[in-house]
Amino acid sequence: MPRVTTTCDAHHIAPSAIAIGYGDSMPTHSSMPTGRGITLATALPRLENCGTVVRALSSAIRRAPLALFLFSAVVPSAIAASSGGPTSPTNIFAPASTPAHSIYRLSVFELEILGAIFVVVFSLLAYAVTKFRDRNHADETEPPQIYGSNQMELAWTVIPVLIVVVLFLSTAQVIHRVQDAHAPDGKIQVTAVAHQFWWEYRYPQLGVVAANELHVPVSDPNNPTPTYIHLLSADVDHSFWVPRLAGKTDLIPNHPNNMWIDPHETGLYLGQCAQFCGTQHAKMLLRVYVQSREDFDRWVHDQQQQAAPANPDVAAGSALFISKACFACHTINGTIAAGKVGPDLTHLMSRDTIGSGSVPNTPANLLKWVRDPATFKPGTLMPAQDLTDQELGQIVAYLMTLH
Amino acid sequence: MASEAVPLTVHKSPLAVVYEWLGTADHKKIGLMYIVYALLFLVVMGIEACLIRIQLAHANATFLSPQVFNRLFTLHGTTGVFFVAMPILVGFGNYIVPLMIGARDMAYPRLNAFGFWMTAFGGLLLYGSFFAGASIAQAGAAPDFGWFAYAPLTSTAFSAGHTADYWNLSILLGGVGSIAAGINFVATVLTMRCPGMTLGKMPLMAWMNLVLGGLILVTISPLTAAQMMLMADRYLGAHFFDVQAGGSVVMWMHFFWIFGHPEVYVLIIPCFAFISEVVPVFSRKAIFGYPAMVAATVSIGFVSLGVWAHHMFTVGMPSYGNAFFVLTTMVVAVPTGIKIFNWLATLWGGKIRFATPMMFAVGFLFQFLIGGLTGITLATAPFDWQLGNSYFVVAHFHYVIVGGIMFSIFAAFYYWFPKMTGRMLNETLGKWHFWIFLIGFHLTFDTLHIPGLLGMPRRIYTYEAGRGWEIWNMISSVGVIFQGVAVLIFVYNMVASFIKGASAGNDPWDAWTLEWATTSPPPEYNFAVVPEVHSRRPLWDIKHPEDPDWKYE
Numbered sequence: 001m002p003r004v005t006t007t008c009d010a011h012h013i014a015p016s017a018i019a020i021g022y023g024d025s026m027p028t029h030s031s032m033p034t035g036r037g038i039t040l041a042t043a044l045p046r047l048e049n050c051g052t053v054v055r056a057l058s059s060a061i062r063r064a065p066l067a068l069f070l071f072s073a074v075v076p077s078a079i080a081a082s083s084g085g086p087t088s089p090t091n092i093f094a095p096a097s098t099p100a101h102s103i104y105r106l107s108v109f110e111l112e113i114l115g116a117i118f119v120v121v122f123s124l125l126a127y128a129v130t131k132f133r134d135r136n137h138a139d140e141t142e143p144p145q146i147y148g149s150n151q152m153e154l155a156w157t158v159i160p161v162l163i164v165v166v167l168f169l170s171t172a173q174v175i176h177r178v179q180d181a182h183a184p185d186g187k188i189q190v191t192a193v194a195h196q197f198w199w200e201y202r203y204p205q206l207g208v209v210a211a212n213e214l215h216v217p218v219s220d221p222n223n224p225t226p227t228y229i230h231l232l233s234a235d236v237d238h239s240f241w242v243p244r245l246a247g248k249t250d251l252i253p254n255h256p257n258n259m260w261i262d263p264h265e266t267g268l269y270l271g272q273c274a275q276f277c278g279t280q281h282a283k284m285l286l287r288v289y290v291q292s293r294e295d296f297d298r299w300v301h302d303q304q305q306q307a308a309p310a311n312p313d314v315a316a317g318s319a320l321f322i323s324k325a326c327f328a329c330h331t332i333n334g335t336i337a338a339g340k341v342g343p344d345l346t347h348l349m350s351r352d353t354i355g356s357g358s359v360p361n362t363p364a365n366l367l368k369w370v371r372d373p374a375t376f377k378p379g380t381l382m383p384a385q386d387l388t389d390q391e392l393g394q395i396v397a398y399l400m401t402l403h
Numbered sequence: 404m405a406s407e408a409v410p411l412t413v414h415k416s417p418l419a420v421v422y423e424w425l426g427t428a429d430h431k432k433i434g435l436m437y438i439v440y441a442l443l444f445l446v447v448m449g450i451e452a453c454l455i456r457i458q459l460a461h462a463n464a465t466f467l468s469p470q471v472f473n474r475l476f477t478l479h480g481t482t483g484v485f486f487v488a489m490p491i492l493v494g495f496g497n498y499i500v501p502l503m504i505g506a507r508d509m510a511y512p513r514l515n516a517f518g519f520w521m522t523a524f525g526g527l528l529l530y531g532s533f534f535a536g537a538s539i540a541q542a543g544a545a546p547d548f549g550w551f552a553y554a555p556l557t558s559t560a561f562s563a564g565h566t567a568d569y570w571n572l573s574i575l576l577g578g579v580g581s582i583a584a585g586i587n588f589v590a591t592v593l594t595m596r597c598p599g600m601t602l603g604k605m606p607l608m609a610w611m612n613l614v615l616g617g618l619i620l621v622t623i624s625p626l627t628a629a630q631m632m633l634m635a636d637r638y639l640g641a642h643f644f645d646v647q648a649g650g651s652v653v654m655w656m657h658f659f660w661i662f663g664h665p666e667v668y669v670l671i672i673p674c675f676a677f678i679s680e681v682v683p684v685f686s687r688k689a690i691f692g693y694p695a696m697v698a699a700t701v702s703i704g705f706v707s708l709g710v711w712a713h714h715m716f717t718v719g720m721p722s723y724g725n726a727f728f729v730l731t732t733m734v735v736a737v738p739t740g741i742k743i744f745n746w747l748a749t750l751w752g753g754k755i756r757f758a759t760p761m762m763f764a765v766g767f768l769f770q771f772l773i774g775g776l777t778g779i780t781l782a783t784a785p786f787d788w789q790l791g792n793s794y795f796v797v798a799h800f801h802y803v804i805v806g807g808i809m810f811s812i813f814a815a816f817y818y819w820f821p822k823m824t825g826r827m828l829n830e831t832l833g834k835w836h837f838w839i840f841l842i843g844f845h846l847t848f849d850t851l852h853i854p855g856l857l858g859m860p861r862r863i864y865t866y867e868a869g870r871g872w873e874i875w876n877m878i879s880s881v882g883v884i885f886q887g888v889a890v891l892i893f894v895y896n897m898v899a900s901f902i903k904g905a906s907a908g909n910d911p912w913d914a915w916t917l918e919w920a921t922t923s924p925p926p927e928y929n930f931a932v933v934p935e936v937h938s939r940r941p942l943w944d945i946k947h948p949e950d951p952d953w954k955y956e
Contacts, residue, residue, distance in 0.1 A: 247788020
């Protein structure tokens with residue numbers, strides 16, 4: 001049956017009409033010289049069609065600033081507010097350090113552009129599928145067959161190219177600013193060594209070794225004291241991610257990496273390992289304590305001390321620490337315990353948590369942990385110790401003297 | 404109407420039917436086996452996803468142990484990519500492309516059968532690890548290092564037992580199968596076209612499967628090579644990925660992602676093909692900008708080979724390296740945008756019929772738009788330092804894989820099921836399937852972006868309360884119920900329609916490509932007379948002799 005509508009009859013054309021068809025810069029046939037052309041008369045309904053495109057586009061563009069504003073205002077704040085964002089300690093849109101801030105500004109800029117693209121394309125799609133819906137099923141004629149338009153192809157190639165150029169340049173700038181930053185003299189240097197499933201922090205200039213809780217001084221923008229972290233791995237791949245301070249950087253065996261943070265406010269910043277590293281990847285938590293310079297110096301001073309000489313009250317526990325397997329994995333400065341596999345316990349009681357942030361460091365938790373670490377962290381590499389309740393109590397009593 | 408349907412098979416003994424399928428080299432039977440095999444694994448993968456979402460529905464859950472959880476997400480990802488998405492797409496290509504180009508089979512029918520059986524054994528081997536992964540005495544073990552299997556977690560030091568070997572061999576075999584399919588697609592499209600079908604007159608689906616075939620050849624090869632290196636490391640004392648002997652774990656990442664990112668296009672290009680067939684037919688218009696669509700597909704194929712390290716922005720590449728991969732990755736947005744605008748222009752001015760295939764295709768367009776835009780955020784290296792490996796990434800790629808690829812596969816099912824079986828799928832059930840799946844999809848994957856923005860890394864078996872993650876995870880898990888119900892409706896629809904669906908006839912959608920010129924299902928030889936074509940839409944020419952395409956192409 002004939003299905004061709006009037007606007008589709010444009011095929012039978014005089015050569016002169018081809019030129020007109022080209023001049024109209026409308027959705028016509030890309031293969032014009034040999035293909036379908038358009039006479040001016042038959043082109044008119046299509047021009048109208050084309051006008052609809054232009055009107056829809058221009059109205060979308062006119063609304064774009066509004067949408068842009070809405071999007072830029074709504075997205076981060078919706079995330080921040082509706083999800084308990086300010087209270088989420090790991091919100092990437094609540095930066096508190098220069099690298100995180102640079103990323104934040106870039107991401108908001110990018111989300112605005114992408115939001116505008118989304119609004120325009122979404123509206124066009126939504127308009128097309130509602131406007132051109134076939135509501136009259138009885139009408140069996142086919143719509144005009146339009147094969148393409150070089151002008152329109154060119155338009156929707158060039159505009160995305162320009163957007164890509166803008167996004168790329170702004171991105172490259174932030175990459176350079178974060179990755180190639182010049183380290184000032186006042187920097188603190190930390191070597192972070194990731195282990196399955198805990199963090200070792202070494203301060204080579206200060207002679208301090210800590211575990212799982214990273215202490216750094218707050219950095220005053222006028223007198224910056226950023227912390228440069230040298231990232232190493234003792235076993236598999238891990239990733240250091242404290243969202244409010246910086247993006248993540250991986251810790252890879254035999255592939256040292258570096259990152260830096262300069263927290264502007266004191267406080268506790270949370271994060272966790274962000275590269276799957278084995279059974280207990282989920283409980284390889286990060287805690288960064290940002291302290292005033294005085295508090296930080298005091299902490300360093302405390303950490304530099306040897307362990308207190310064994311208190312006679314806990315002599316049994318300290319002997320058990322050596323006679324059982326504990327000392328093979330853990331170090332306690334000033335004793336013969338010098339194991340390197342597990343966290344250094346010299347100042348265990350200066351930490352708020354045990355098990356790499358798994359549970360608060362309370363006597364009860366410590367007892368459960370030593371009895372069987374899998375209670376809190378199934379799959380941890382520390383084995384359950386076959387200890388009697390009495391031995392357990394003695395060891396925990398000893399551990400609790402390690403301030 | 405059902406009584407009028409052509410009987411599907413003449414009566415044969417069950418054993419004869421089994422032999423017929425096991426020994427077949429017919430591209431349609433192989434295509435169907437690929438599809439059915441992939442659907443079985445889709446169910447397996449879906450069950451794994453349900454278990455994962457139950458565990459993550461609330462904080463500090465103990466429904467699954469960390470060991471089981473880690474196995475589940477590894478199997479879910481590996482199965483999804485290698486044994487659901489790839490086979491189902493290769494299956495559709497196998498079935499449809501020869502018909503579309505007027506051929507009687509693929510170029511290498513027996514290689515085709517070989518490819519299918521390799522892939523099939525690969526999938527079975529992966530699950531074989533449940534039975535003998537650790538040891539006979541310790542059944543139930545499975546690979547637990549994630550689908551990209553970063554070294555050194557796969558080394559003998561961190562993966563004792565044989566679970567890593569099962570994964571290794573399974574990917575190796577599946578890869579060999581895929582390469583066979585890739586060779587076949589390239590050869591078939593280049594050499595088997597019917598008279599008159601020049602490259603410029605092929606349906607877009609044929610073009611896209613040509614690019615797919617080429618991409619498979621270039622990208623599965625490094626993956627297969629990496630599997631052999633891993634095997635040599637584990638059993639022959641090699642040190643490719645052994646850092647203590649001068650190997651490099653970063654090298655595994657490069658090998659994996661130089662496969663892994665083009666793989667995304669291996670998955671999405673066949674879906675572009677489905678959409679490029681469905682959208683014109685249900686808009687009743689020729690595809691807008693055919694040459695631009697071809698050019699965009701080919702350029703996506705090429706550019707995708709130079710973007711892999713955007714999966715590695717956090718591994719410590721120098722700043723200029725990061726900037727390079729930002730640029731190449733963002734460039735992909737240009738041809739992808741061209742495609743979206745061409746589909747949009749195809750809709751524009753059409754007479755859109757919202758049959759089920761078209762509903763899924765329109766769902767694809769909206770969701771692929773969003774998935775593409777979130778992809779640009781991940782291409783921005785600094786933003787990726789925050790978003791990488793977080794739930795935002797999980798949401799992004801599920802948006803592309805479920806919202807894009809799955810939706811287009813559903814579109815393809817509703818579109819070509821009548822051709823494959825001779826029976827229509829039920830439209831009412833199809834619409835229920837669409838709407839319920841749409842709701843479930845958005846509940847599950849829209850919400851998952853947010854915990855990522857709030858610092859939730861992927862692959863954690865549990866999380867603490869108080870980080871603002873709980874509500875989003877709960878909504879996400881609830882969405883899975885909707886998706887499950889929708890898939891059950893789909894399965895019921897397929898089975899019921901296969902048994903007693905309305906007869907389809909040769910050309911139920913009034914479509915324009917050659918597969919609709921033969922019977923449904925097509926005979927083993929496809930066409931009694933090899934057709935001759937004069938344009939990209941041979942059936943349009945026949946239906947509109949007064950106004951054929953060939954005058955204007």
